[in-house]
Amino acid sequence: xxxxxxxxxxxxxxxxxxxxxxxxxxxxxxxxxxxxxxxxxxxxxxxxxxxxxxxxxxxxxxxxxxxxxxxxxxxxxxxxxxxxxxxxxxxxxxxxxxxxxxxxxxxxxxxxxxxxxxxxx
Amino acid sequence: xxxxxxxxxxxxxxxxxxxxxxxxxxxxxxxxxxxxxxxxxxxxxxxxxxxxxxxxxxxxxxxxxxxxxxxxxxxxxxxxxxxxxxxxxxxxxxxxxxxxxxxxxxxxxxxxxxxxxxxxx
Amino acid sequence: xxxxxxxxxxxxxxxxxxxxxxxxxxxxxxxxxxxxxxxxxxxxxxxxxxxxxxxxxxxxxxxxxxxxxxxxxxxxxxxxxxxxxxxxxxxxxxxxxxxxxxxxxxxxxxxxxxxxxxxxx
Amino acid sequence: xxxxxxxxxxxxxxxxxxxxxxxxxxxxxxxxxxxxxxxxxxxxxxxxxxxxxxxxxxxxxxxxxxxxxxxxxxxxxxxxxxxxxxxxxxxxxxxxxxxxxxxxxxxxxxxxxxxxxxxxx
DNA sequence: GTGGTCTAGACCACA
DNA sequence: GTGGTCTAGACCACT
Numbered sequence: 353x354x355x356x357x358x359x360x361x362x363x364x365x366x367x368x369x370x371x372x373x374x375x376x377x378x379x380x381x382x383x384x385x386x387x388x389x390x391x392x393x394x395x396x397x398x399x400x401x402x403x404x405x406x407x408x409x410x411x412x413x414x415x416x417x418x419x420x421x422x423x424x425x426x427x428x429x430x431x432x433x434x435x436x437x438x439x440x441x442x443x444x445x446x447x448x449x450x451x452x453x454x455x456x457x458x459x460x461x462x463x464x465x466x467x468x469x470x471x472x473x
Numbered sequence: 474x475x476x477x478x479x480x481x482x483x484x485x486x487x488x489x490x491x492x493x494x495x496x497x498x499x500x501x502x503x504x505x506x507x508x509x510x511x512x513x514x515x516x517x518x519x520x521x522x523x524x525x526x527x528x529x530x531x532x533x534x535x536x537x538x539x540x541x542x543x544x545x546x547x548x549x550x551x552x553x554x555x556x557x558x559x560x561x562x563x564x565x566x567x568x569x570x571x572x573x574x575x576x577x578x579x580x581x582x583x584x585x586x587x588x589x590x591x592x593x594x
Numbered sequence: 595x596x597x598x599x600x601x602x603x604x605x606x607x608x609x610x611x612x613x614x615x616x617x618x619x620x621x622x623x624x625x626x627x628x629x630x631x632x633x634x635x636x637x638x639x640x641x642x643x644x645x646x647x648x649x650x651x652x653x654x655x656x657x658x659x660x661x662x663x664x665x666x667x668x669x670x671x672x673x674x675x676x677x678x679x680x681x682x683x684x685x686x687x688x689x690x691x692x693x694x695x696x697x698x699x700x701x702x703x704x705x706x707x708x709x710x711x712x713x714x715x
Numbered sequence: 716x717x718x719x720x721x722x723x724x725x726x727x728x729x730x731x732x733x734x735x736x737x738x739x740x741x742x743x744x745x746x747x748x749x750x751x752x753x754x755x756x757x758x759x760x761x762x763x764x765x766x767x768x769x770x771x772x773x774x775x776x777x778x779x780x781x782x783x784x785x786x787x788x789x790x791x792x793x794x795x796x797x798x799x800x801x802x803x804x805x806x807x808x809x810x811x812x813x814x815x816x817x818x819x820x821x822x823x824x825x826x827x828x829x830x831x832x833x834x835x836x
Numbered sequence: 837g838t839g840g841t842c843t844a845g846a847c848c849a850c851a
Numbered sequence: 852g853t854g855g856t857c858t859a860g861a862c863c864a865c866t
Contacts, residue, residue: 837865837866838864838865838866839863839864839865839866840862840863840864840865841861841862841863841864842860842861842862842863843859843860843861843862844858844859844860844861845857845858845859846856846857846858846859847855847856847857847858848854848855848856848857849853849854849855849856850852850853850854850855851852851853
């Protein structure tokens with residue numbers, strides 16, 4: 353069940369996207385699994401079906417799910433691979449953030465420390 | 474001179490804030506230095522004065538600049554220190570991003586590698 | 595045996611129609627041949643009988659098959675001829691698509707090349 | 716001014732996409748040009764702003780336009796090139812359609828004739 | 837039941 | 852003024 357924070361500045365539809373992707377990455381959902389229907393999920397998180405659909409459209413665009421009108425939405429075969437690729441692309445964000453910190457005089461050790469905190473936790 | 478990308482999705486006023494802070498962090502502007510006037514800067518980057526003012530108000534709120542009504546805006550004495558504090562707070566972002574990568578199976582070494590790229594570059 | 599892609603955005607009933615017509619055009623089914631029963635086909639492609647029936651109704655409407663209540667469905671005598679007529683109507687689609695390409699500056703030779711690829715292949 | 720057929724089975728938002736792309740391909744709109752605002756266009760074609768936005772989101776995803784929140788939407792620099800690439804990709808559709816016709820016994824000359832009709836018209 | 841499209845109308849942040 | 856998000860509720864085609 354997705355955790356949605358309606359007060360967050362992060363749009364609901366993005367939270368849905370992140371939530372679904374996380375479930376797949378964690379193996380809670382596997383390729384071929386059927387996702388909850390748009391209406392059902394909308395009720396569950398008390399959001400509007402249009403908002404859920406917006407998230408699903410983006411997930412399909414990313415190749416993470418396939419939707420078959422009239423039948424439902426399914427986790428795509430390539431979903432895990434695609435998501436791992438997307439994650440690796442985020443390493444560039446780490447580099448960018450680090451560069452910003454480096455520019456401001458933060459020591460390399462401090463940054464690496466911050467990274468390790470995530471892994472030994 | 475600030476580099477503003479008008480087609481970016483990053484709000485212009487944020488780009489101004491970031492730009493000014495960067496100049497201070499790099500030592501291009503020092504405490505006591507006078508900033509360009511709102512109208513002057515607005516013309517330079519062909520933006521709306523209201524937009525520039527919004528950025529200046531936020532910079533003052535952060536304690537990075539002080540406004541002396543009728544005389545202009547100046548980099549505050551504590552600006553460099555304040556900005557370095559703000560930077561360190563971003564270490565939490567690094568940890569958060571790393572945790573996300575860790576969850577997806579990215580190896581710690583890969584993340585540290587990405588950090589080092591920023592420092593040995 | 596019909597090949598149905600349940601994840602396709604093409605409605606299943608259309609896939610059935612296309613599949614049957616293709617078999618007739620290829621001569622795999624001839625006028626007078628009996629088609630599988632609705633229930634049988636539904637089981638074979640694991641689809642809903644209603645879906646199969648919808649396809650059969652349309653095939654009958656097109657004059658490609660005839661239903662003999664209680665005895666089954668058969669390929670009509672005129673099926674091959676009717677299907678060839680329908681195919682020729684698709685030449686208009688080719689013209690329309692070509693016009694679109696022409697408008698965008700694609701050379702006539704390139705389009706003809708694309709056509710030949712289908713015939714010398 | 717875009718021509719929208721509300722009775723068409725083609726969704727309005729797709730008609731908008733096609734219409735905008737056509738204007739760019741024909742050179743009626745050039746890179747850097749500002750598109751009508753979502754609300755303005757919605758009024759012009761008497762459609763809902765949400766519908767127009769759906770079209771614009773897709774156009775941006777294709778790299779044909781860039782949108783700058785608060786400022787408006789602009790034809791991207793690469794728009795003409797991108798659209799020409801997309802057109803060439805449609806040559807595959809021509810081949811596919813031709814293959815279907817070939818399978819049904821349509822002569823190559825007839826298909827080429829249909830292509831020429833689009834160019835000598 | 838499912839997803840796909842559309843309308844009407846609201847509120848927000850940004851320029 | 853602009854675009855971005857969201858809700859409520861409708862109608863359609865497909866299964």
